Amino acid sequence: MLALMACRHEPAPEEFALQAAKVYYEQLVNGDCESFVDGTLLGDTIAPTYRAQLVLNMKMYLEQQQEHGGITAVEALRAKCDTITLKGIKNREGQDSTIRVADAFLTLQYADSTREEIVVPMIEKAAIWYMR
Numbered sequence: 001m002l003a004l005m006a007c008r009h010e011p012a013p014e015e016f017a018l019q020a021a022k023v024y025y026e027q028l029v030n031g032d033c034e035s036f037v038d039g040t041l042l043g044d045t046i047a048p049t050y051r052a053q054l055v056l057n058m059k060m061y062l063e064q065q066q067e068h069g070g071i072t073a074v075e076a077l078r079a080k081c082d083t084i085t086l087k088g089i090k091n092r093e094g095q096d097s098t099i100r101v102a103d104a105f106l107t108l109q110y111a112d113s114t115r116e117e118i119v120v121p122m123i124e125k126a127a128i129w130y131m132r
Contacts, residue, residue, distance in 0.1 A: 013100055013124070018079035020129035021104035021120040025074045033058040041123055041130040069111025077105040077117070100124040101132070 024039035033055045037043050043051070065071050081102040089097045102122040107115050121132040 014079040017102035073109040
């Protein structure tokens with residue numbers, strides 16, 4: 001039992017950021033533009049009119065992708081994570097605060113067999129990864 005527990009693998013922050021980016025883009029591909037916008041940092045705190053514009057922009061983006069037959073799949077490739085130190089902003093222990101950021105690399109597969117690699121900048125807030 002102890003050996004089994006020792007083998008337990010906790011995913012790295014990169015894996016969480018990569019999977020979050022993939023989920024957000026899968027929501028977009030499935031037409032759920034509202035959830036995609038909610039996946040952006042502060043997406044839930046922006047003015048309703050600005051949020052509506054962002055949702056409309058994502059719908060227009062999906063329409064543009066129809067020139068390749070639309071996006072048919074989202075593939076998670078890799079992510080690179082980093083930590084940023086916020087000098088002068090102290091945490092509970094009195095040390096400079098830090099935040100984790102990542103670049104998540106995805107491949108979008110189109111109906112016409114075209115593939116596009118994109119980079120999704122991510123940021124962690126309260127243990128949840130959001131798009132920047």
